Amino acid sequence: MARPHIEPFCDRDVPFKKMTLPGFPSGMHYKMLSLDKDTGACTMTVQFDAGYRQPPGFSYSDIELLIMEGGLRVGDEMCGPGTYFFIPAGVALPAVSTKTGCLALLMYNQTEPNFVESDEDGDGADRSRLIQVNAYDDLSWQVPTLMPATAPGCLLKILRWDEVTGALSFLYCMVPGFWQDNISFHDCAEEAYHIWGTSWIMQFGDLPTGGYFWRPPYINHGPFASEHGILAFGRTDGELYNHFHFNPYTTLKENREWAAEKLKHRKPALFKWIVAHEHNHLTGSELKK
Amino acid sequence: MAKGKKRRLSPAVRAWLKKELKEQQERYRKIVKEMEALAPQREKWIQEFFQRIQTRGFCVHADIRRRIKPEEIPQRPKRKLRVIY
Numbered sequence: 001m002a003r004p005h006i007e008p009f010c011d012r013d014v015p016f017k018k019m020t021l022p023g024f025p026s027g028m029h030y031k032m033l034s035l036d037k038d039t040g041a042c043t044m045t046v047q048f049d050a051g052y053r054q055p056p057g058f059s060y061s062d063i064e065l066l067i068m069e070g071g072l073r074v075g076d077e078m079c080g081p082g083t084y085f086f087i088p089a090g091v092a093l094p095a096v097s098t099k100t101g102c103l104a105l106l107m108y109n110q111t112e113p114n115f116v117e118s119d120e121d122g123d124g125a126d127r128s129r130l131i132q133v134n135a136y137d138d139l140s141w142q143v144p145t146l147m148p149a150t151a152p153g154c155l156l157k158i159l160r161w162d163e164v165t166g167a168l169s170f171l172y173c174m175v176p177g178f179w180q181d182n183i184s185f186h187d188c189a190e191e192a193y194h195i196w197g198t199s200w201i202m203q204f205g206d207l208p209t210g211g212y213f214w215r216p217p218y219i220n221h222g223p224f225a226s227e228h229g230i231l232a233f234g235r236t237d238g239e240l241y242n243h244f245h246f247n248p249y250t251t252l253k254e255n256r257e258w259a260a261e262k263l264k265h266r267k268p269a270l271f272k273w274i275v276a277h278e279h280n281h282l283t284g285s286e287l288k289k
Numbered sequence: 290m291a292k293g294k295k296r297r298l299s300p301a302v303r304a305w306l307k308k309e310l311k312e313q314q315e316r317y318r319k320i321v322k323e324m325e326a327l328a329p330q331r332e333k334w335i336q337e338f339f340q341r342i343q344t345r346g347f348c349v350h351a352d353i354r355r356r357i358k359p360e361e362i363p364q365r366p367k368r369k370l371r372v373i374y
């Protein structure tokens with residue numbers, strides 16, 4: 001995913017813009033948070049005005065949607081704050097509307113935002129991958145089970161885990177007084193949006209309510225702290241592993257080399273196989289779902 | 290559905306993407322400037338971090354911590370510290 005490093009950015013600093021892309025009904029406004037220059041995939045804060053009505057239809061892209069304020073009627077169902085949708089490409093939603101308005105995070109994962117009016121799913125749509133859950137009401141906070149894990153007081157609600165890529169979508173919170181004294185980086189891109197609250201990261205300073213980042217792989221971040229706590233939405237585009245260290249001066253290249261070196265020690269058999277003459281040009285075609 | 294499959298984008302969609310990408314470049318440049326302005330403050334935060342990991346400890350995993358020895362504290366390289374890539 002070719003998105004630049006956007007960090008920190010606060011959507012409260014910019015006004016909403018009218019959505020003018022063809023196919024979208026009127027009454028939809030957005031703030032662009034990050035955009036992939038190659039594919040048009042993007043993450044936006046979206047305001048659906050009171051009275052907004054969208055006919056049944058689908059997108060050519062997988063979509064993720066998190067309702068933050070207000071609500072949306074989706075078919076016969078009223079969906080309030082905390083409702084998360086993962087809508088696979090081609091899966092048609094019933095009519096969507098809102099009487100009182102709705103503030104949401106909206107993500108298009110493979111293409112620019114697009115909408116095709118349709119009562120039926122598109123060809124080959126995989127409805128079995130559709131997720132709809134109210135994360136506030138129906139999921140519990142979990143202590144992260146990653147090794148190594150974040151400091152006590154950072155909790156997760158897992159919304160989606162991609163069984164092929166290991167990509168995660170989740171809510172996370174930091175309790176008031178949270179602190180974590182290490183520097184982290186990952187082998188995957190990481191994205192987050194603050195639904196509420198302010199946290200601090202040594203490289204980037206404070207990230208307030210409405211704060212956002214899209215952080216490509218291997219970029220140092222941390223230590224972390226939050227005086228009053230936060231509630232946030234996060235995503236990765238691959239398996240989340242915390243490379244913790246305490247050298248704030250390392251470069252992206254050094255971090256990548258260190259991660260590769262770690263693989264050698266932690267998964268020696270795999271590392272050996274990858275670097276073996278006949279396997280050092282993996283194309284992915286070897287991986288059959 | 291071949292998600293994200295190549296579709297012919299209309300001129301209106303292409304124009305929208307071009308405008309959005311231009312605005313994103315401006316946002317990126319603004320962030321780079323703001324983060325450069327934060328450099329003196331960040332240097333203080335780094336020194337405070339070095340103090341804390343020698344006393345309270347470096348977070349190894351969850352609430353497992355290790356006190357870092359003075360000789361383990363990294364030396365600042367001559368190059369400029371880059372935080373935005």
Ligand SMILES: [Fe+2]
Pocket residue numbers: 184185186190221
């Ligand atoms: Fe992270």
